[in-house]
Amino acid sequence: MNASVNAATESPGAFPLTPRSMPRVLLSLIRNPLDALPPQIFEEPFVFTQMAGKSRLYLADPELIYQALVRNSDALGKGEDVQRLLGPALGDGILTSDGAHWKWQRQSVAAAFRHEKLLELQPAMIAAAEHRRDLWLTHRGKPLDLCQEMMRTTFDIIVETMMSGGDGIDVDRVERNITNYLKPTGWKFALGLVGAPNWMPHPGKEKARAAVIFLRATLATVIAERRRSGLERHDLVSMLLEAADPETGRMMSDEEIIDNLMTFITAGHETTALGLAWTLHLLARHQDCQARLFHEIATVTEGGPLLAEHVGKLTYARQVFSESMRLYPPAPVISRTAIREFTLGAYRIPADTILYVPIYAVHRHAALWEDPLVFDPERFDPEASRSRHRFAFMPFGAGPRVCIGNGFAMMEAVAILATLLQKFRVTGASETSPKPVMKVTLRPMHPLPINLIER
DSSP states (O other): OHHHHHHHTTSOBSOOBOOOOHHHHHHHHHHOGGGGSOGGGGTSSEEEEEETTEEEEEEOOHHHHHIIIIITGGGEEOHHHHHHHHHHHHTTSTTTOOHHHHHHHHHHHGGGGSHHHHHHHHHHHHHHHHHHHHHHHTTTTSOEEHHHHHHHHHHHHHHHHHHTTTTSOOHHHHHHHHHHHHTTHHHHHHHHHTTOOTTOOOTTHHHHHHHHHHHHHHHHHHHHHHHHHOOOOOSHHHHHHHOBOTTTOOBOOHHHHHHHHHHHHHHHHHHHHHHHHHHHHHHHHOHHHHHHHHHHHHHHHTTSOOOHHHHTTOHHHHHHHHHHHHHSOSSOOEEEEESSOEEETTEEEOTTOEEEEOHHHHTTOTTTSSSTTSOOGGGGSHHHHHTSOGGGOOTTOOGGGSOTTHHHHHHHHHHHHHHHHTTEEEEOOOSSOOOEEEESEEEESSOOEEEEEEO
16 A cells, blocks of 8 residues: 555656546445445545546545545535535534534533543443343344344433433434435435535435424424523533633524534434444354353453443453444545645645545555455454554544544443343344445445344
8 A cells, every 4th residue: 555655656746537437426326325436446545536527536545544634634624515415404513514613612522522421421321231132132032123223222322421311302203314314315415416506306305304304303392491491410411501612702502502412413323323233243143253252241240240340341342343343334434625725645636626535445445454355353453453554444534523422432332232242142144244325324225133042
């Protein structure tokens, strides 16, 4: 990989252009945006294309990614793709905003994700996993849909830990509406590529619009009830209600609070849930890895219930979850737009260039990983991880805009895995994994069923 980059950057100027077929890309975007990635990006350090009057740069070399997302972060904005896709639901919250508005929002919630605060949340994570495990005990012999089961588990956790119970949120209805909103993602990508206006109709648009109205109204009710009750709670809702811009002193409006709650509820639980679903699916296909995980859990807990102090000691569980996210990164693509010209290596990146970091391709890149399609948690042994470029593995993004909840997600995932696998062995996965589909997050094209064997 490095040799390819060095050789390519000997000639300064514009990146060499890779031709692409507009009709083929559009069709791929509608069906599955993952298929619209240029195939060369799984083997080359970068691919530069021009389409619909826009320059588009795909980066897979870790050093180039570092230079773009860290050294030149101030030259990159979220861009039109993100606003078209997520703006209707997430407004101008922490995930979609730029500049000073993004900075003060991130500072306002940072305390909720400090390590010492996360440690306080571990008992609630374990309790939600235990609740799911007890429900599984009533489903002996019946196959379960992993995505649905993990979505509900992580939703219970996010509502309990970040919203103090959520004041009666209808979990099932929220889940259905999140799915309705994400379903027409491909159409939004395709219409954005050809520069179609946002009002342009497309399949699923009305359902997605109704989903946004319901989701935001649900959170507005939560905020109104919190303001009415005046109860003091130490959670994310309280932090947002009390947040003030350090420069102007202004407080967040209710709409801005909804923007951020929408971000943490949708992005915060869906990504972890999908990571866990893919993990349990892979463990069902790799019984040797599952057996090693059983042994670690039994050793750390000494045969007793999982406690908060055990979670940080489950190193192999972290390796398993990390390897699953390598193969199936919950957020498979990062996109940015150059707000000014800058230099990347020896190349000039013009303003308005759309830059993609296809994490899915980076994690499966032939120059970065040996046997990249093989599930092997040993890749994340501490020694192996230390010798790897930091930007070869980035399931939570990278740079100043790295996911603020990455510590929360890892802790949550390990706690759920350990709690469930204390009581069950998972089997019944198909010999081949279903094709992953990008609907903002990385979902399986078909359900991920498993069978449970009580241990």
